[in-house]
Amino acid sequence: MVDSISQIASALESAKAITLEAAAVASSKLGESSYTHYSKNLSTQQLRNLLNSRNSREVKDAMKRILSILASNDTSVDIEEFFSDVVKNISSDDIKIKRMVYLYLLRYAEKDQNLALLSVNAIQKTLADSNPDVRAFSLKALSDIKIPSLTPIILLSVRKLIVDPSPTVRSEVACTLMKLYRWKRNEIEEDIMDLYTDLMCDSDPKVISSVLVVFKECFPDRLELLHGHYRYFCQILKKLDSWAQSYLVETLIRYCKRYIVKPMVVDISSKDVSSNCVPLPDKYNQIIFPVYELRMEKDLELFINSLKVLRFSTSPVVIVSCCNAFFQLTTPNDFRNSRFPEVLTNITVATSNLGVKTFLLQSILLYSKMDSTLFQQFNREFLPFPSDNVTVVCLKLQILSTLINDTNVEFILRELKKIIKHQKNEKIIIVASQTMASCGKLSVTLESHMMKWFIKVIESDKNGLTNNVLDCFVNIIRELVSYNPRRHLKIILKLADLLTTNHVRADNARAGIIWLFGEIAGIEYKVCPDIVRNLINGFVDEGPKSRRQLILLSAKLASYEYDQNKESSNESYNVDDSRIMRMFQYLAYLGKFDDDYGVRDMVRYLTSLFDSGKYEIATLLLQAPKLDIWDKPALNEDADFAEDTEDIDHDLIAYHSYIPWDVSDNVNSSEVLDIREGLPLKDYNKFKKSFSSENYVETSNSFVHNNTPEELHNETTSTLSTSATRNSFTSNTGKKYKLQSLDEFFSDVPAVPQAKKYSSLSKKKKIIRVVESSSEEETDPSEEGDDEEDEEEDDDETSEDDSETSSSGLESSED
Structure with missing residues (x-):
């Protein structure tokens, strides 16, 4: 009796320990602190035992503890001594364990290169995994292990995976080429360039996005590589990711400046158009014609039209790059009519990120200084809010100073007076006062009004203005x-x-x-x-x-x-x-x-x-x-902000600086167009399509379009007429097959009881179905012959009585 009670107690204790451990591991998935407390109590030997366990859950817990120590720079545990125990788990079937082992390898592979090389074989095996994410991550891990002897292996892996059917893997191939270029540029530059030119011919926008990032980082001056891809890149610009769109727009601006003829500005108010036609001025707002239009090459027009779709983008970087493209390549009227100034203003107001808002306001300030009419209708959007940062308020006030005209001066002046009277920040008061000075330059009346108002503020201030504010007023x-x-x-x-x-x-x-x-x-x-x-x-x-x-x-x-x-x-x-x-x-x-x-x-x-x-x-x-x-x-030299209140980032000024045209006006346009003939695209996605019903699904879904009823009817008619051609396939031996739906496939099964499934009645129905389908569908004679041969091969066990029954059935059906 006592023994049984002790056994029950020990079982309860073990169950309690297992329950607590399971609860701690479960809470780790939710990021709770109980797992952290549980994992900190693990000793070095316990951690090693977990790493060597056959249970994937225990290995995963141990790897989480290893990575937490690695991320927190905890020096109480030397995790380098677990190198061999960690690396051998690279052959685990659990993808999460593999990822954590890869992260560990990236940190310590260079310290123990001989032991790290033992894991290369396992990584190479995963390059052929059926999961594309596993293949991509394996290539990333292999390329991030900076061991010189791995360069040939990485190159060999890249050559194999460059034709991978998954765009995720091919995108990782592009990133691997960038790493190799930075690491071993002088040794393998030719090999990298050959592989990179193949990637540029890829038809998938996801791969092209990675290709453009590599181009910006490694080959920014090799604009001649874009000749055969210029038009295709313009067409897929809207399909790229936001950073790739920005990089491509910046690159194509420089390409157009170098390889496309400068547009011509035509005075449309004059009768003699040929005499009043001048090249686009080198500076933005120096067009002498009051009414004009811009005539440009077709390739340049293709690029400009592709930018108009991007005004619906939510990325501030894309909007700014498109604004820069219109500023560099078009006239003020085209820039204004593109609606990008409105989009730039709206995204500036909508964003809550301080860095992004500052970046956008600085860009607006630069553009408004060159042409105030771009943002003049949005002057109310630049009024400062009480919740705005000091930098944001100062930038808004500086923008307002460029937008002042006779129509809005009274409104802006009234708002500026409120800011100066109620604002406590010294810098904001100074910038607002300088903006008021811009109002006084419009007329003599406003000039006198400004000076009287400033003197009145100086006299009526009871607490006394600060020295910097007084300096500004005076x-x-x-x-x-x-x-x-x-x-x-x-x-x-x-x-x-x-x-x-x-x-x-x-x-x-x-x-x-x-x-x-x-x-x-x-x-x-x-x-x-x-x-x-x-x-x-x-x-x-x-x-x-x-x-x-x-x-x-x-x-x-x-x-x-x-x-x-x-x-x-x-x-x-x-x-x-x-x-x-x-x-x-x-x-x-x-x-x-x-x-x-x-x-x-x-x-x-x-x-x-x-x-x-x-x-x-x-x-x-x-x-x-x-x-x-x-x-x-x-x-006053003591005031940091009084020297220059227009704190615009120098890199942003360089980004928006005007790029001169390098192409002479005497270039033959036909010769320029020839160099941009499109190169053949490589579609690797077709390799992942098997002989299945996928094509049938695509065919059946081809009727779903947003077309008019007439277009839908025409499209349906053409689809039905060519359905036999699309649904037929030819094997390597020359035998033709016809793709069927599930209903057609299972229609061969007779709908009779199981006991009579081989009766003559079922065979009679089967033959009748074949005759009816052949009479309804206009199939090729050669296909019918092949079908009959297949039926003879399948029914080689049928008897002569069945043949007679089928022939009689055929006669009756014809009658």
Whole structure:
């Protein structure tokens, strides 16, 4: 009794352990943490035992633990010591175990090459597996093991699999050629090129997608390889994957620029079309005709038409590459009518990926700078949202600055004012202010309105604007005033009040205002001396830039005073009687002991001119407009974003840069078209079609089309008339066979009880069926003879009585 109880207890304990283990393994399929906890408790010996187990589930669990250690870079377990135990599982029937062994091999094959070579034989065997995914992954694993002695084996495998019926395997062949080209380019370049040219003739779009990736990575300058495939690639462009589409569009742009004649722009508003026909300009928006059309070669037109289908693509890369193609190869009207600007705008608004949105906005900004009419109707789509990133908001504002015109300026101006008032980010305020400056350039009224509004914001801000924002406001006002200072004297005087009331405390902003008074000294001289007189007492409290500009302003006023005295009288200029000259000397004396070397250098230079009495030279130097040495102060160097707010990626600028046409206009178009004659395509998919009912299914399904009733009737009639031809086959021995449906095949079985299945009645029905089918279907006489011979071979055991019965049955059927 006690023994039985102990046996039951031990059985329950073992069942509990098995249940926990099974639950842990099951949870591993769901990615739960219990499997991770379970696998971490495995010792080295337990892991080795699992790898050597005959149970595929245990081997799979052990491989998962090996790969988890490999991915996490866990140094507590040395997984290299399991190399032999892992590699021998490469012959497993489980595809998942094979994949995990391949991944392990890719990591440690180079460290133990001799042991890794033992697995090559097993990998080569899987190259002939019935599953195409297994064959493709085996070739990938074989090519990723970078052992020099494997190169001939890889080449041999590639030569065999290049005619594989599966496009997945042939796509992997293309990737293998890319790896070999990078690894052993100088040794086997000719072999790789021969195999690659064969792959380019493949008829499957999936294989062509991989071929194009290899072309971009390995042969980007070998555009002559595309001659015989140009038209076919244009036809299957919509069937390729998105990255291959992008690569092909970029490649064909360069191909067209090199091998296709430049299109001609024709002025259709003129009666004499032949005289008003010029080649497409080298720059995008330089067409002189108001109304025109573009005439191009047929091959170029084929490429442009194939791009129009891609506007329905959801890939941003494809849309940008198509926009670049229209920009490079067509006119602004064609680009606008292609609707790609609308698609580019819509996909920019729809995407939530920050990197993609930034990339698309930068592309739109580049295009809008060259031609603002492309995106002018979508200006509302570029208004910033509160949830937008700072970079995205700045790019949208810069795009808006290029789209401003007389029709939308009021709306954009109203939105920009809201952004400046309510926005807290310094960079966004600066970019919005610069966009408002673009609005002020449209008219004098807007120009005055802008300056008054900026001065009002400076005065009304209670908390005080930051230094960078003040710099931006003052620089905008300074730029707008410099166009016509006489028109904006009231604004300039208002700026003087800002200096004296200390509304502007930033050194760079105050220096800009002082510089502006130096510019208008020749226009309104009377106002400027009071500026120097008011600021001279606080000279030591000013910043270094303001001190330099104040000294420069006093020197300019002294030069203007010298000119006035020289015009009024012939007497020499008396320095002691000039108050302006005394202010300059006082400021120069303070500047000699300034701690800023720029102030000291300026004082030394200016005093050398006045002390030597060279007033004429000083006048020429100081009154020259916008002196580059000490004039016009730059923006604040401390602000990272103030130097250039248009942060466009340089690679993107290079991508959209215009490619010049290399083909001369005197090239014979017929000769150019001859080099693009299509090469014969290789359809390897036919190898996987066996002698089965697959062709019959295709034939029966051929009636399913989206055609009109008349077209459907015609197609059905032609299909029925040629059904006998399509459903007949000829064997290697010359014997003809006819493909039948299941109903036709099983119609030979008589519908009578089993006891009478060999009766004369069943044979009579059989003969009658043959006669009826032969009378309904118009078969070839030779086929009928073959069918009769086959029937004689099949019925060689029939008796003479059956023949008589069948003949009598035939007579009755004829009656």
